[in-house]
Amino acid sequence: MQNFNTNQRKAVEFKGKHLLVLAGAGTGKTKTIIGRATYLIEQGVDAEKIQILTFTKRAANEIVERVKSSLSSSASRNLRGSTFHSWCSQLITKFPNLFGASTFTVIDPDDQAGIMKMICGENVTEYKAIRIKPQQLIDIYSFARNTKKSLTDALRLKVYKGKSDKETDEEILQIKPSIAILLKAYQAKKMQARYLDYDDLLLVIANRLRKDPEAKKILSAHYDHILIDEMQDTNPLQWDLIEPFIAIANLFCVGDDAQSIYSFRGADFKNVHLFTERVPDSEVQVLDKNYRSTQSVLNISNWLLETSPIVYNKNLVSAREQGDKPELVNVESQWEEANFISERILANYTEGNKTFSDHLVLSRSQYYTKPLQAVFIQRKIPYVTYGGRKFMESAHIKDVVSLLRVVNNPYDEIAWMRFLTFWDGIGEIRAAKFVRAIIDCQDSEECAQKLPTIIGGQDGAKIGTLFNNILETKGDVRAAVSNTYEAMSLNLAYKYRKDWEEKRKADFPVLEILAGNYASLGEFITEGILENSKQINGTPVLESSKLTTDEHKDHVIISTVHSAKGLEADTCFVLNVSPKVYPSARNLDNIDEIEEDRRVLYVALTRAKNELIITRDTSSINAFHNRRSNSEAAQQDTPDQGSSYFLENLPMDMVIQKNVDKIRKRGHDIKVPNEIDLSMGMDFS
C-alpha cells in the first residue's frame, strides 16, 4: 500500500457517507481516488458495486489499472471505470426495459452537425432569418441542455457574450422563434431515426432516475460507491445524474476549482462550492501539499492565480526542493519554436539521461501543434498526441461503419446517406429519395427485401445483396466488419487513392480486431463512437486497445491543455504563451472567459515536475507592447490592458528569459525548414 499523508489517508479511509476532496494541482488527487477504491475493496466492498466516473476514458483506464495492480487478489477484477457518457450508454443497454431505448444509435458531433445542416436545408425560411450556422445551433442546443438554461439564456451567453442590453434582448426575441423551429425539427429527426446524441445519453438516465423511484431502486442494488474525478468539470446535467445517487450510494468526489476549464460546455463549479449544502451527510477534505513540482514551478503558478480578480486561495507549497527557475523563451516563428523544442528534447535524451516520455508538450489548440509534429517526424522524435480526430471519426472508417449502422438501425438516415452516396453514380439527390422510401420499412428484413426495387438496376441488386449478407452475419461482429470491408475495399481504395496505401488501408485490420471485442453490432457502434483515440507518430490508434506493440514505447507526449489534466512530466513545454492566445483574442470581451483561459494556463504550468519551459512569439509580444503604449499615450481609461496578456506583469526574477536567436548564434545549428527569404535582397522602400 502506498504512503499517504494525513489528509490523504483521512480521505481514503473516510467512514462517513459522502466526501468532497478539494485537491490542488499535484497534491495526489489521482492517488487518493485510486487509494479509495483500493481501500474499499480491501474492506470487503464488492468491486462490482463501485463505479468510477471520469471525463476521459484514459483517466478511467488508468485509475482502474492502478487499483488492480496495487491489489494482489483478484477481488478488483470487476471494478468499473467509465466516462459519464459510456456509463450511461452501458446502463441503457444493460436495462433496455428500464430506459426504453432498445434500438438506438449514438451519433457523434459530425452526425449532429450533418443532421442540423439537413434541417436548415429543409427550413430555408427560418435558416435565412437567423445568422447562425448549423454547427453553432448544435452548440447552443447542447449548451442549453447541459446547463438546463432556457433558449433565451443560452442564446444570450453563447451568441451575445452574456450582454443584456435592450438591443440584444430585441434581437434574441426576434430570432428565437426561428431557432426554436429548427431545434424542434432536429429533435423530431433524432426521435424518428432512433438517434441519441451525447447529451441524450445522460438525459435518458437522469430523467428516468428523477421521475421513477423504481428505476432508482433497481440501480441502488447495483451501486454502493460512486467515485467521481474532476468534479469541477461537471455541469448541471451531470449533477442531475449524480444527485439521485445521494440517497442510494456513497459519493466520493474529487476536484479543484482552480482547474475548472470546461465552462464552455456548461461545467459549473457550483457543484464543488455548494457540495456540502446540496449533499446532506457530507464532509470536505482538503489536500494542499504539492508533491509534483519544485517550488520554482509553483511560484509562477501561484503568481498567475494571485493576479486574477477571482480569489482562489490556492497557494501551493511544494513538499520538494526549490528547483530551477522556469525558462521563458522568445521565438520568432512557429518553426523556430518547434526546432528549439526538438533540440532541447534531443539534448535531454542524449546528454541528460532523460527518456522521451519525460517530456510533455502542451498547446492551447490541436491545430497549433501541426508544425511541431512535422519537425518531430523530420527529426525522428517519437511522439503521441491525445485528442484530435478519433479513429472512428475518420472518413474511411465511417464509410464501412455506415453499412453496419443501417443494418443495426434501419432508421439511421445519416448512415443511409453515407452508405448510398459511397457508390459511384449515387449522389445526394438520388440517395435522399431512396432514404425516404427506405425508412418506411418496418424492420431490417423488409428493408433487405425492398432495397433492390427502391434503388433499381445493377446498383440495386448489388446493394441489396450486400445489405442482406451483412444482416445475416450480424451476430458475428468481426465477420460483419470483414465482409463489409471486402465488399467496399475496391471503392475505398479509389476514393482515398491519395493516401490509401500509406495511411488508411492499415486501419481495417485494426477495426476488425476491435470488432471482435463486442458481442453485438449495436454495442460495437455505440462504444466505438465513444472510444477515444490517440496518435502515435501521427497515426491514429485506439487508446484503450492493446493492439499495438508500440503502446509502451518511449514517446514524447503532445497534448492540448484540456486533454492534459492529470498528466505530469519531468520536463514540460508550454507552447505559444503569447498575447491573443493567453487569453485568447476571441475571449477578450468576456471576463469569465478570460479567467477560464487563465485557469487553462494554470493547468498547463502545474504539469511540470522539474523543468518548465514557456515559449512565446516575439512578434506578437512586440505588437502587444506597441499597441499598449499607443493607447496609453492616447488615453488612460483602459485599466484592463495589463490583464489582456497574462504574462505582462510577470516578475522577471521568477523566470530565466532567453531568446532562441542567441542560442543559435552560440553555435547550435538550428535549421528552419521552408524559410526562404522572399525579399531576395530587394528593398522596396
Added chain:
DNA sequence: CCCCCGTGCATTTTT
C-alpha cells in the same frame, strides 16, 4: 437535372 472534382479558405478547448 445531377454528379464529380478542382480550388481556395479558415481552423479553441471535449464527451
Added chain:
DNA sequence: TGCACGGGGG
C-alpha cells in the same frame, strides 16, 4: 484537413 463553392461533364 475538411468544407463550401462553382464549373465542366454525363
